[in-house]
Amino acid sequence: MYTDSLLRLLNVAFYIYSRTFSNVLFGVEVSIMRRNTVTLIKYAICSTALIASGLFLLHSIHWMKIHPKSLSQDEVKLEPGQPNPNLIKVFEEILDKTRPVVEKKDWHDYKAIEAEQAQQGPGEQGKAFVLSGDEIDKKNELYRNNGFNALASDKISLQRAIKDIRHPDCLQKKYQKFLPTASFIIPFHNEHLSTLLRSVYSILNRAPKELVTEVILTDDHSTKDECKQPLDDYVKEHFTNVKVVRAEKREGLIRTRLLGAKHATGEVLIFLDSHIECNINFLPPLLEPIAANYRTVVCPFIDVIDYENFEYRAQDEGARGAFDWELYYKRLPLLEESKKNPAEPFANPVMAGGLFAISKDWFWELGGYDPGLDIWGGEQYELSFKIWQCGGTMVDAPCSRIGHIYRKFAPFPNPGVGDFVGRNYKRVAEVWMDEYAEYVYNHRAYYRNIDPGDLTEQKAIRQKLNCKPFSWYMAEVAFDLPKFYPPVEPPPLAEGEIRNTGTNLCIDTKYKGGNERFKLETCSKEEGGRGEQQFEFSWHKDIRPKNRKICFDVSQSNPKSPVILFDCHGMQGNQRFKYRVEAQQIFHPISGLCLDCDPETKEIYMNPCDPKSKTQQWQFEKPDLEALKKDYASPADR
Ligand SMILES: [Mn+2]
Secondary structure (H helix, E strand, O other): OHHHHHHHHHHHHHHHHHHHHHHHHHOOOHHHHHHOHHHHHHHHHHHHHHHHHHHHHHHHHOHHHOOOOOOOOOOOOOOOOOOOHHHHHHHHHHOOOOOOOOOEEOOOOHHHHHHHHOOOOOOHHHOOOOOOHHHHHHHHHHHHHHOOOHHHHHHOOOOOOOOOOOOHHHHHOOEEOOOOOEEEEEEEOOOOHHHHHHHHHHHHHHOOHHHEEEEEEEEOOOOOHHHOHHHHHHHHHHOOOEEEEEOOOOOEHHHHHHHHHHHOOOOEEEEOOOOEEEOOOOHHHHHHHHHHOOOEEEEEEEEEEOOOOOOEEOOOOOOEEEEOOOOOEEEEOOOHHHHHOOOOOEEOOOOOOOOEEEEHHHHHHOOOOOOOOOEOOOHHHHHHHHHHHOOOEEEEEEEEEEEEEOOOOOOOOOOOOOOHHHHHHHHHHHHHOHHHHHHHHHHOHHHHHOOOOOOHHHHHHHHHOOOOOHHHHHHHHOOOHHHHOOOOOOOOOEEEEEEEOOOOOEEEOOOOOOOOEOEEEOOHHHHOOOOOOOEEEOOOOOEEEOOOOEEEEOOOOOOOEEOEEEEOOOOOHHHOOEEEOOOOEEEEOOOOEEEEEOOOOOEEEEEEOOOOOHHHOEEEEEEOHHHHHHHHHOOOOO
16 A cells, blocks of 8 residues: 555656656756746756655565555456456556556666677577487487487587567567566476576576576486586586575475475576576566566466477467366467557466466465475466465466477386376365366366375465455456366267268278378178277367367368378367258368268268269268257357
């Protein structure tokens, strides 16, 4: 409250001050100045003093006490599925549209940027680096141990330059002049030394020095030699604000992050991975939304560092995080509002994982991570639900980009402690998801019998912070999630065998995999159950073998276009079919073709639709005729 009114006072003062000052500068109303020079100078001196003392006060009070309006103040009841105007209001606050004006500055370090642009060598400027063929043995060994091409990493400078692939709007963006300080927490286990050190350099070289309190390398009981003395020596010799903290036994990712957080002394905690590279000016966009509201959590855009050749590239231009009801991480498309403002933070229902910034106060108010979560898994949901339900906000900041090596494979053995992921998920579902937990158990029945351990402490945090129910989160934050990932799958439009009228043969996909074609076979009912002939024309409007997530896919539109099996993407497009009930045709709207076959070769393909052709007529064993007709009349895509 106090800070709020102080800010407003400051703004008024600043407004008067800047008007007076610009008049003096630009000679507008000079005659007034001559007449009242003395008064004006007095005015200027007074307001300068006011500003100076105000800023001093503001800075010394604490940046974080600028508390926001909470979501609950004027709650709007909404039908699920509509974006919540209340949320948008909060983001306008983050966008600084309704907040008092704070002084901003351009945080780019142009000297450093220019110097980086001149760098040349292997992998420089984020380019792909290909090893020469004669190092294959060494390469293979390091690959096995790391799940990425660590030998290539060793040949690339620890301080290489990478491509600035931010949206052009980011280049002009200014951020407030006073930002909180940050402690970086990097948990690692047997990380390759050069990728670990490159992560550290990318932070220190591309963040303003005054904002970095420290980098805390948190060792989850590594066994590799290079992670021990050689790391300590390097850190001692090259850095002044990098600490190595070590776990006494193997703790897993979650408790290792907690251990790092306990050693942090900066105002904001920034959790990162141990094989990343931070891009130009990544830090101010992460800190500003937190300075505006200490309960805001900010995630960077995560780019891809190629595991084979270390090329730096974008994975996409942003999406919102979500989950399906087996608790797999999924993504939702951006809202129209954020497409129009590509450099502005947007609400994110679920964080992608290990890369995010959170104020230290808010992290510990939330109780950190649930320390009962073991090894890894579920922690991104736990923290995301907790942040939203307990009065916080989470955004993605498109102008903060950090590259990450997605490994080709996991090089670590299974920790051998049973189904820790299932147990973690059960803890999260039990503490945060209320009646929606039931949908998770319906998809993963064995979770019902998992013992989640003691939940008293976690439930007490929820009670103490007076957190909202999960139904609120679903209605207001993840409002469009059920459209893409419905908790109860709607029934299919048709199922069973698909029989061709002209040949009296059935489609048989024979349990084939991706990119494979399939043919007609004698219907298994008549022959006694061979092959794979049970299908679902699913609510996604695709056709798939029953209980599999592989779909009929057509990507050409010429006669005899092949139909292949491809991972179901659920986004319709080239996997979208319609059924013409009267004509018995299986129609593919995007290509405008109909499913056809050759009675001789038994091949299946797409052909221009011909209502008289018997080979284009198909019958589903169990059609829902009403639903099929309704679907045929509807637009092709949702
Ligand atoms: Mn990683």
